[in-house]
Amino acid sequence: MTQSADALQSSRNALLAIGLRLSGFVPGIRLFLTLQAALALGSAILIVGQSYLLAQIIARVFIGRQKPEQVFSLLLWLLVLMLLRISIPWLNEILAGHMAVRAKALVREKLLKHLLLRGPAQLKTEQSGELLHTLSSGVESLDAYFTQVLPQLCTALTVPIIVLATVLLTDIPSGLILLVTLPLLPIFMILIGKQSEQVTRQRWQELAQMSAHFLDVLQGNTTLKLFGRSTAQRLIVRQVSERFGHLTMQVLRIAFLSALTMEMGTTLSIAVVAVEVGIRLLSAQLLFAPALLVLLLAPEFYQPLRALGPQFHASLESAAGLQRIFALLDTPLACRNEREAGQELRPPIQSLQFAKVHYSYPGTNRSAALVDASFQAHTGQIVAIIGASGAGKSTLAHLLLRFAEPRQGTISLDGHASSTIPLEQWRKLFAWQPQHPWIFNMSIAENIAMGCPRASRAEIIAAARKAGLHEMVNALPQGYDTPVGERGARLSGGQIQRLSLARALLKRAPILVLDEATSALDTASEAQVLETLKAWRPSHIILMITHRLQTIREADLILLLNEGRIVASGTHAELQQRSALYQQLWQASLSNLEVVL
Numbered sequence: 001m002t003q004s005a006d007a008l009q010s011s012r013n014a015l016l017a018i019g020l021r022l023s024g025f026v027p028g029i030r031l032f033l034t035l036q037a038a039l040a041l042g043s044a045i046l047i048v049g050q051s052y053l054l055a056q057i058i059a060r061v062f063i064g065r066q067k068p069e070q071v072f073s074l075l076l077w078l079l080v081l082m083l084l085r086i087s088i089p090w091l092n093e094i095l096a097g098h099m100a101v102r103a104k105a106l107v108r109e110k111l112l113k114h115l116l117l118r119g120p121a122q123l124k125t126e127q128s129g130e131l132l133h134t135l136s137s138g139v140e141s142l143d144a145y146f147t148q149v150l151p152q153l154c155t156a157l158t159v160p161i162i163v164l165a166t167v168l169l170t171d172i173p174s175g176l177i178l179l180v181t182l183p184l185l186p187i188f189m190i191l192i193g194k195q196s197e198q199v200t201r202q203r204w205q206e207l208a209q210m211s212a213h214f215l216d217v218l219q220g221n222t223t224l225k226l227f228g229r230s231t232a233q234r235l236i237v238r239q240v241s242e243r244f245g246h247l248t249m250q251v252l253r254i255a256f257l258s259a260l261t262m263e264m265g266t267t268l269s270i271a272v273v274a275v276e277v278g279i280r281l282l283s284a285q286l287l288f289a290p291a292l293l294v295l296l297l298a299p300e301f302y303q304p305l306r307a308l309g310p311q312f313h314a315s316l317e318s319a320a321g322l323q324r325i326f327a328l329l330d331t332p333l334a335c336r337n338e339r340e341a342g343q344e345l346r347p348p349i350q351s352l353q354f355a356k357v358h359y360s361y362p363g364t365n366r367s368a369a370l371v372d373a374s375f376q377a378h379t380g381q382i383v384a385i386i387g388a389s390g391a392g393k394s395t396l397a398h399l400l401l402r403f404a405e406p407r408q409g410t411i412s413l414d415g416h417a418s419s420t421i422p423l424e425q426w427r428k429l430f431a432w433q434p435q436h437p438w439i440f441n442m443s444i445a446e447n448i449a450m451g452c453p454r455a456s457r458a459e460i461i462a463a464a465r466k467a468g469l470h471e472m473v474n475a476l477p478q479g480y481d482t483p484v485g486e487r488g489a490r491l492s493g494g495q496i497q498r499l500s501l502a503r504a505l506l507k508r509a510p511i512l513v514l515d516e517a518t519s520a521l522d523t524a525s526e527a528q529v530l531e532t533l534k535a536w537r538p539s540h541i542i543l544m545i546t547h548r549l550q551t552i553r554e555a556d557l558i559l560l561l562n563e564g565r566i567v568a569s570g571t572h573a574e575l576q577q578r579s580a581l582y583q584q585l586w587q588a589s590l591s592n593l594e595v596v597l
């Protein structure tokens, strides 16, 4: 009994915790619950009224031998109550449907915003397919929570109490039987449900894993085919599907068992009331009308609890999805939250500074990705960041863009530390061309306009010209309206890079961060891009991460990174004199060797 009470408590707490958590960011939940409770109360009163009228009509016609005309007004009232009772589920559906749509939109928005705030470095630790599953199915599970679980819970908490009070007032012994059998049903249900809770959660995780795996296999289809690994992957998918099927059957078995227990429990309880009422009616201890009222009310007493059984399983399904959503929302951000108030910082920006910046990726035992990095850059300068693969170049850019916060040290713009400036405002000051640009399944113009959604077509074309993309786009039959396919499938690597550069240029931010901006370009296109950057230099700070040393000959400052440290800095001429490592790299790039930096 203690165990069952615990189970009851923990399930109620889980549902309550979900409600409380949701009420934090879905306004109107309290009002929704109040309306639901009011509708449940209305429903309970209508059930009692309807049963009372029916009992009276039958007693008057069959026992009192009254003519139908004499009970006409009662019949009319019965019709009115029946119509009102029918309208309650309809009202419920509208209300709950509306609330579910609103809650889903808000939760999805909040989750997406949180994921975007986590930035690329942190998101790398998640599986895209699993996130997609949570964003779609996890959020959709709110539907069941609002349209089934909460309304049924309100009904189950209200109707039995009103019905019980009526039966107690009508006939105390029958009321006592209902009272004794009442707690047994939810306890049975929750005891069985507790078992299925774990299986349901497991099933959710399995489904999420399966989605993640499917996405991985689909995206890496070409590689799998080339390396002859598609059959092995098919086998893995089959195994995961079989495990998922097995868990689904387990959930269904438990659901069936719980439904059976509920049905048997309620049928037996109703039978006990019926026998007790029948015996007392025969021995004239009870009149016909109250006896009939008790018999009519007994099934109504158990009905909401019976209906709660399947809803309880729906609630477990919702809880598994919602718990994953809350876990994602609870993941601390690697950067300060954009809502935090801070100073206003607007262009133009004169300088940026790294002062003893230190960073190590969370969850890694390896040495820090960036150690004690210090440098200054001013408007009008091109700063080149070079170094071997894994030296920490992208990490430096990510910290500057605040996809992560330094563990130690400060990054500042015009003397204002990043921690004092709201994230959204900070990022407005940067245009970024990432190493692996993301191209959306939209037209070329729409993709470029990501850099500035209000840009006119003329501005988009001007940015494309500067990035050396215009000629190619012009040659296409649909020009700038050409759809580029998923992840820019219809574009070459070089075209994707130019499109991404056009997007960054269109943003007209005072600081331009280019991560391998020209790595996929031919020499002529690269020269064109470098000319554009030279033209932008006077009014911008330009940071270029590159492996191609020829492109940075004219940089004002070159930072040479090695194992997370800036081991040398200066102009090309200075580094030629001072740094043996730089000389080595320069010689290697001059002789056009395939140097893996």
Ligand SMILES: Nc1ncnc2c1ncn2[C@@H]1O[C@H](COP(=O)(O)OP(=O)(O)OP(=O)(O)O)[C@@H](O)[C@H]1O
Residues within 6 Å of the ligand: 121, 122, 124, 125, 361, 364, 369, 387, 388, 389, 390, 391, 392, 393, 394, 395, 396, 435
């Ligand atoms: N999300 C991450 N989690 C854990 N470690 C990471 C993560 N991203 C990068 N690292 C590690 O941090 C170090 C620096 O990586 P970073 O990407 O900054 O190098 P890089 O100089 O830009 O390399 P490349 O030229 O190949 O792009 C590497 O050792 C890398 O393995």
